[in-house]
Amino acid sequence: MDPVNVAVIVKMEPDFSEGNVSYNPDGTLNRAETKNILGPHSAIAVNAAFYAKIKHGAKISICTMGPPVAESMLQHSQLMSDADELYLYSDRIFAGADTLATAEVLKSGILKMQGKMDIVFSGHRASDGETGQTGPQTAWKLGMTFLGNVIDYEIDPESRTIRVKRLVRLQGIYDVVEEVEAPLPVFIAIDPSYKPKFNTVSQRLAYEKYQKEARQRSQDFKQYLKVLNAAQIEADPKLIGISGSPTIVYKVERIPKGKATRQAEIIDGSDQEQIRRIVAKMRQSLSTMVIK
Amino acid sequence: MEKYDVAIIGGGSAGLAALKRLSTLGKQAVLFEAGEKIGSKNISGGILYSKKPKNGKTHNVEDIYENFLTDRPYERKITKYVLHATSKDKIFSIDLTAAHEYEANFGCSVLMSKLNQWFLQQAQETAEKQGGGVVSGVHVKDIRWEEGQTIVQTNELEEVAAKAIIAADGVNSEIAYMTGARQKFSPNQLYQGVKVVVKLPEEIMNERFSIGEDEGAAHLFAGDVTMDHIGGGFLYTNRDTLSVGAVYHLDSLLETPVEPYELVNTLLRNPMISDLIRDEVPVRGEIDKNLAKEEQMRIRFAVTKIIKTWTEMREAYYSKGERERLVREGKYSAPEEMEAQLSSIRDQMSTKYGMKFETDYVEAEYSAKLVPDGKRCRMEKPYFKNILFAGDAAGRGIFVGPRIEGLNVGIDDAVRAADAVARALDKNNFDENYLGQYYSQSVEESPYTHDLKSIDKDYLKIFLDAAKDVPKDIINSKYGMVVKMMSSKTLRNFAVGFANILGYEKILPIIETVETYVRVPTELAERLGKSVSSSYTPTIPSIAQRVAKLKFNDDSVSHIKVLKPTSEFMKKMTVLCPTRCYLMEKNGVMIQHEGCVECGTCAEETEWSHPRGEKGINYQFG
Numbered sequence: 001m002d003p004v005n006v007a008v009i010v011k012m013e014p015d016f017s018e019g020n021v022s023y024n025p026d027g028t029l030n031r032a033e034t035k036n037i038l039g040p041h042s043a044i045a046v047n048a049a050f051y052a053k054i055k056h057g058a059k060i061s062i063c064t065m066g067p068p069v070a071e072s073m074l075q076h077s078q079l080m081s082d083a084d085e086l087y088l089y090s091d092r093i094f095a096g097a098d099t100l101a102t103a104e105v106l107k108s109g110i111l112k113m114q115g116k117m118d119i120v121f122s123g124h125r126a127s128d129g130e131t132g133q134t135g136p137q138t139a140w141k142l143g144m145t146f147l148g149n150v151i152d153y154e155i156d157p158e159s160r161t162i163r164v165k166r167l168v169r170l171q172g173i174y175d176v177v178e179e180v181e182a183p184l185p186v187f188i189a190i191d192p193s194y195k196p197k198f199n200t201v202s203q204r205l206a207y208e209k210y211q212k213e214a215r216q217r218s219q220d221f222k223q224y225l226k227v228l229n230a231a232q233i234e235a236d237p238k239l240i241g242i243s244g245s246p247t248i249v250y251k252v253e254r255i256p257k258g259k260a261t262r263q264a265e266i267i268d269g270s271d272q273e274q275i276r277r278i279v280a281k282m283r284q285s286l287s288t289m290v291i292k
Numbered sequence: 293m294e295k296y297d298v299a300i301i302g303g304g305s306a307g308l309a310a311l312k313r314l315s316t317l318g319k320q321a322v323l324f325e326a327g328e329k330i331g332s333k334n335i336s337g338g339i340l341y342s343k344k345p346k347n348g349k350t351h352n353v354e355d356i357y358e359n360f361l362t363d364r365p366y367e368r369k370i371t372k373y374v375l376h377a378t379s380k381d382k383i384f385s386i387d388l389t390a391a392h393e394y395e396a397n398f399g400c401s402v403l404m405s406k407l408n409q410w411f412l413q414q415a416q417e418t419a420e421k422q423g424g425g426v427v428s429g430v431h432v433k434d435i436r437w438e439e440g441q442t443i444v445q446t447n448e449l450e451e452v453a454a455k456a457i458i459a460a461d462g463v464n465s466e467i468a469y470m471t472g473a474r475q476k477f478s479p480n481q482l483y484q485g486v487k488v489v490v491k492l493p494e495e496i497m498n499e500r501f502s503i504g505e506d507e508g509a510a511h512l513f514a515g516d517v518t519m520d521h522i523g524g525g526f527l528y529t530n531r532d533t534l535s536v537g538a539v540y541h542l543d544s545l546l547e548t549p550v551e552p553y554e555l556v557n558t559l560l561r562n563p564m565i566s567d568l569i570r571d572e573v574p575v576r577g578e579i580d581k582n583l584a585k586e587e588q589m590r591i592r593f594a595v596t597k598i599i600k601t602w603t604e605m606r607e608a609y610y611s612k613g614e615r616e617r618l619v620r621e622g623k624y625s626a627p628e629e630m631e632a633q634l635s636s637i638r639d640q641m642s643t644k645y646g647m648k649f650e651t652d653y654v655e656a657e658y659s660a661k662l663v664p665d666g667k668r669c670r671m672e673k674p675y676f677k678n679i680l681f682a683g684d685a686a687g688r689g690i691f692v693g694p695r696i697e698g699l700n701v702g703i704d705d706a707v708r709a710a711d712a713v714a715r716a717l718d719k720n721n722f723d724e725n726y727l728g729q730y731y732s733q734s735v736e737e738s739p740y741t742h743d744l745k746s747i748d749k750d751y752l753k754i755f756l757d758a759a760k761d762v763p764k765d766i767i768n769s770k771y772g773m774v775v776k777m778m779s780s781k782t783l784r785n786f787a788v789g790f791a792n793i794l795g796y797e798k799i800l801p802i803i804e805t806v807e808t809y810v811r812v813p814t815e816l817a818e819r820l821g822k823s824v825s826s827s828y829t830p831t832i833p834s835i836a837q838r839v840a841k842l843k844f845n846d847d848s849v850s851h852i853k854v855l856k857p858t859s860e861f862m863k864k865m866t867v868l869c870p871t872r873c874y875l876m877e878k879n880g881v882m883i884q885h886e887g888c889v890e891c892g893t894c895a896e897e898t899e900w901s902h903p904r905g906e907k908g909i910n911y912q913f914g
């Protein structure tokens with residue numbers, strides 16, 4: 001049985017927590033002064049990868065595209081996940097990349113990683129003006145099955161399949177859980193509500209063990225870090241940086257789950273008849289739903 | 293279901309010693325601890341002893357943890373041990389250092405949160421090598437036997453099977469209640485301990501207590517500070533904190549209930565103690581109300597920050613180790629630079645923020661727990677099926693004179709339990725008569741069990757010798773004969789022999805009385821004591837303030853259920869709960885579990901369990 005091989009794409013973001021943000025006099029973000037950290041959504045993706053390590057001893061490779069200072073964020077990711085390899089794709093020609101050009105860099109980088117990836121994780125989106133497109137675009141470029149809004153997953157290393165739970169919206173009802181099975185490899189964009197559950201003693205012991213290893217490793221993280229430029233990952237110059245960016249972001253909206261078509265109806269809880277009616281309605285709408 | 297060779301329940305000093313020993317013997321063991329992390333639920337007085345008994349051998353802390361004496365995870369070696377009889381401002385002191393040193397390699401002050409963390413570090417690696425380890429934040433809620441397997445059920449994780457279990461889950465052992473291995477301890481078998489940790493910079497402490505860097509002092513108190521209860525007070529020096537506490541027989545507290553914190557407060561207000569704990573404390577100045585709201589806020593914030601900076605820096609400055617470290621690491625060029633900076637911060641505090649410096653004391657943590665009185669409650673058969681009970685769970689606390697021994701006893705038990713389990717694993721035989729009885733026998737042979745059954749005449753003699761100058765007429769007729777004996781050397785020897793013939797059961801009602809703990813010392817102090825005074829009156833926090841300072845992980849569900857809201861016992865809990873969790877309502881007593889420190893005082897008449905994993909009290913000092 002081959003070991004499970006996972007990669008995570010992460011993003012450095014300004015620290016938006018209180019007291020850490022710095023603004024220019026005109027009210028725009030002062031990027032140079034604001035502390036940079038691992039983005040919160042990326043952190044969840046890192047957590048999700050750590051789960052694979054605890055359950056299956058997976059090998060974890062974490063990568064990002066960014067300036068040299070991003071290495072401290074990779075160090076932090078390693079502390080969180082006991083990552084085996086860290087990759088920083090850094091090159092002046094990456095500057096000005098939009099999501100598509102970023103995806104190209106990440107794709108090239110992932111293809112250069114050791115061994116074939118079984119799962120690539122990404123965050124749901126970034127918090128600093130991103131569109132939630134990098135993940136899906138990277139998946140598309142890698143030719144991997146994309147699974148978004150994943151809140152839980154289990155790998156079967158023998159049959160090389162994965163079962164995931166996704167949070168979806170169905171017939172106007174939010175937060176319906178859909179269960180999907182797919183052959184590996186897959187690309188997973190992890191949902192913000194993902195929380196790894198360690199509910200056996202062996203997982204908890206493995207958790208302790210890997211955490212300790214992670215503390216040691218992240219102390220000399222440079223030993224695990226490779227800083228690569230465009231040539232080293234063999235990225236196509238036409239598809240990266242400004243020249244590979246067909247879009248500019250002018251406005252960001254929440255990642256849509258589709259328009260709400262719900263209509264609220266207020267029920268008087270003390271009225272038996274009203275309650276009965278609403279229960280019947282709930283049954284009716286639930287019966288049309290296919291939930292596994 | 294996952295299977296492990298041994299499950300250890302409870303990660304106090306006893307459970308951790310069992311884990312260390314088993315792993316060292318090459319056995320696989322998993323330890324379950326309910327607290328969020330190891331050490332978060334454990335408190336002690338406490339002086340940890342290493343013993344050298346005349347007969348037999350104890351397993352001492354430094355035998356189990358080979359780095360104990362070099363790493364020094366303890367606070368200070370106690371080198372001075374004094375008993376004080378109190379009456380108002382009068383104190384009569386008796387030096388009992390000889391009693392403290394009796395049969396001891398050393399006795400050192402400890403804080404459990406730090407010490408248990410260190411124990412964990414020492415045990416973890418070897419445990420992991422054997423495929424075991426520690427899982428914290430996991431509360432064991434049931435054990436059952438099914439098809440030849442022993443199954444451990446927790447609130448948090450999937451069930452596991454184990455071949456043998458070591459229950460080191462403390463004085464309120466749920467494992468003991470649920471299996472029926474023993475009854476809940478009753479109030480006449482228990483002491484209630486309540487403690488506050490007080491801050492005092494290291495070198496100020498050295499000077500005040502006339503102790504060197506690795507020396508320490510223990511002061512014990514009896515007399516009017518007991519508020520007429522059987523028990524007494526203590527003050528131990530830690531490295532840069534003091535432990536001040538009161539330990540009283542629960543029976544005696546139930547008879548004439550008094551708020552546990554009042555018993556501690558009385559100690560703190562005693563002029564001798566007030567004076568020992570005093571420190572320089574910054575007091576915030578008034579903030580000009582006419583300033584803009586934001587400006588007021590900013591000042592308040594800045595003041596908090598500067599107090600913190602000053603306090604931390606002062607603590608470091610008054611610690612030789614810290615001072616040297618900071619200079620070595622280049623933070624300061626020399627100690628003088630620290631001193632200069634410290635005084636400049638101090639100036640800023642008074643000139644810029646209008647702060648004053650007063651003499652007061654600084655309380656860091658309030659805590660409480662029951663202590664088993666092993667003479668009255670030790671489990672004679674500390675096992676049930678393939679479960680072995682160790683430490684407080686088996687009711688093994690020794691009270692001899694003012695000395696409390698629970699930590700060392702628990703470690704010794706744990707080693708014996710671990711050895712018994714290792715032997716059973718080798719033979720794959722976990723029958724009661726192979727495992728349980730073997731352990732029981734080993735515990736029976738422990739010098740500690742001897743101490744729980746009979747009075748050590750040499751030890752008693754030290755006391756009698758120390759008290760030989762006590763005027764005979766102070767002690768009333770009940771002690772007449774004893775006193776007469778005490779005044780003569782030959783008769784002193786005889787008194788000891790006499791005490792042993794009578795044995796503990798007969799002699800306890802004579803010695804453990806209000807007479808011994810209150811009247812005699814009070815009169816001693818009045819007649820022979822020196823007047824002491826304190827230059828200030830300590831500002832003692834209210835119980836609400838103390839609880840507010842503690843860290844809790846709140847659980848919406850209560851871990852305690854009141855069964856008899858109108859019983860006499862429960863009514864007394866409105867007074868005896870150390871954190872005032874019980875309220876008197878129309879229909880009887882009601883609990884507010886949010887402030888519970890899990891001391892166990894109310895366990896007798898409630899459905900009592902520890903909170904679920906990670907929930908409840910989270911001590912920082914212990």
Ligand SMILES: Cc1cc2nc3c(=O)[nH]c(=O)nc-3n(C[C@H](O)[C@H](O)[C@H](O)COP(=O)(O)OP(=O)(O)OC[C@H]3O[C@@H](n4cnc5c(N)ncnc54)[C@H](O)[C@@H]3O)c2cc1C
Nearest residue numbers: 302304305306326336337338339432462485683684698699
């Ligand atoms: C005020 C005071 C002063 C004292 N002074 C001294 C002294 O000077 N010298 C001395 O030697 N002793 C002293 N003692 C006694 C000493 O502190 C105790 O004997 C000792 O701490 C007991 O250790 P233990 O490991 O047996 O139990 P504990 O330290 O109580 O540990 C039990 C552990 O089990 C865990 N647990 C309980 N139930 C479960 C469950 N169901 N699942 C998972 N985990 C669970 C608890 O969270 C806890 O961590 C004093 C005690 C007090 C209160």
Ligand code: SF4
Nearest residue numbers: 869888889891892894
């Ligand atoms: S509620 Fe009971 S166990 Fe909790 S602190 Fe009060 S007396 Fe102790």
